Amino acid sequence: MVVKVISGDHAVAWGARLARVEVVPAFPITPQTLIVEQIAEFVNNGEMDADFIPVESEHSVMSVAVGASAGGVRTFTATASQGLALMHEMLYAAPQIRLPVVMANANRSLGAAAGIWLEHNDSMPERESGWLQCYVENNQEALDMTLQAFRLAEDHRVMLPVMICLDGFVLSHTVERVDIPDQAAVDGFLPKYVPVNVLDPDDPIVMNPICPPEYATEMRYQLDRAIDSAKIAIKEIDIDFSKRFGRSYGDLLDLYRMDGAEYAIVAIGTAATTSRLVVDRLRAEGKKAGLIRIRFMRPFPKGELIEAVSGLKALGVFDRSVSFNSYGPVFTEVRNALYGSVLPVTDHIAGLGGRDLTPEILSKVFQVVEDSMEKTPERDVYWHDLRGDM
């Protein structure tokens, strides 16, 4: 093990290198670029034995990835924002064909009112694609989850693609201290990929033919069940990982100071880091605040969430994207999971388009949640930090 001070993007690239990925199709987009640049350097320096394939678009990136994975080799790529959107059509191929591609997405806002900065509205809509989705909180987790993602994706009970989401710039371009595990230790944790179904002239199969209505519903059902069964694998893999490397990420949820908590917020990604600070301050004031970090949006930790909020009097959800004229996607998922519960749940939207998310903003979020323990909140969705009269 060595310790390096590296960016989140470079941590992901190290993860791919240690995972001994064999094919990496690539196309640049900020804030993902550092990942593919670093991998290109590893490959060209002979430090990583992989086929690095620079193609002409993200649509082709995912097409190459799907072809390589169907051809039976460990496949990795990375993208963000517009790139993820251009892949949208191809994202739907890997899950239903059960191809264990792993991809990092450096979250960035998408579309007009354009910007290159952090927002989760690129990856959130892809919850419907069948990919498993993990949101990491720091650079160490970015590296470690790249390794865990391959174990998960290739688990024969799962066989699904995994998207690792890391906050653009906040993680992708910020350097942190990262433990880089030994190759031998990683090899022990992540053995060579053994595909279940593969294109092979010596044993020909037809992969992904047209699926008529008589079979289509069952195919979708199987995919739905496979995503659900990933929950067990996620737990087991993290336990094994912590035994080998001494680091654990909890589970589908990562709970912080939830013992005896009366109110809490749900956050994903780096918003959780700032929330921890606020929770500590509130606890120092004697208030019983807590934090629930959701690590996986797919599979969604429904049962775990119900359990985690069981002692609470109020819950807030922090969203870094919005489903227009509705709510933030995390809120929608959380409130759905808690359907039937009398717990007051409010949605809190802030930090869009890369706007700083300060402890002060999150303190206000906690304040609204705290107040909602006593009296019914005015509304169910709050936009924080708006400038001027809106």
Next chain:
Amino acid sequence: MEEMHGLKDIKRNEFFMSGHGACPGCGVAIAIKNVMRILGPDATVYVPASCAVVFSAQYPTSSFRTPYFFTAFENTGAVTTGIRAAYRRRGKKSLVVGIAGDGGTFDIGLQALSSALDRNEDIVYVCVDNEAFMNTGIQRSSSTPFGAWTTTSPVGSKVQGKRTFKKDLMKIVEAHDPPYAATLSIAHFNDFVRKVDKAKRMSGFRFLHILTPCVPGWKYESAMSMEIAKLAVETGMWTLFEYEEGESRTTYKPKQMLPVTEYLKLQGRFRHMGDDDIKTLQRWLCDKWYRNYGHEIEEPVCAIFKQEEMQLHHDKDDLHVF
């Protein structure tokens, strides 16, 4: 491995079985069956969205007896790249073959095709060209010839059929200078066998462009596919050549140019064409004919049009004769 020279050298149909769902007489099916006979058991086939994807494999059946894959429409150049990379890493000896329609090659798939050509991927790319988007019900593509009716270039009272000429895809392919590119006809079988066999033996990007008549799309009797494919070559609507080591070489020269009407009259998609449109098409064809075959063979059709052309373009300045 013996070189194949013609029909008698190739195997029975073993890799693309009958029982598929193509229309009787389908040029695409004829092309695929024969390509697969020549390529043999070591091929791995990718087919993008097209007629072929619908007629060749529907769960739980398949006409392909080789590994077969499908995902989307615009990515033949890319998915085959991925498969190729995986096979290379696994040490698998196999021909990776993409079989795409004209829409999936000339239009939506052009970007991925160009990029795969640029990387000189070690794949055989077959374009089965039926001159329209047939799977979605005969819509014009950039391969559709001038004047042709399609559902998106309909014969209206104001505009009749497609108003632009067929895109010269082979020029685009040649501009990438691939190891091998060739045009094929299902009606010139020895030429067909030789070209597919040649592609099979080479490495790097190999492009095979096959004209594949389509019964409902071109509106003709299904027994006429071969006849129409033959007339395409004899009228100059389709030329047989190959590109290798930077040079193009004609592999078949018609003895004389037949008037394009010989080709048009058998097909309902051209039935509405008036004299002016036929002349426009013939003129375009004559230019192509000269470019492809030079002037060394007798071409009465072109001669006539060449004279008319000169009068037409004469701007009264004696120095200007176009």
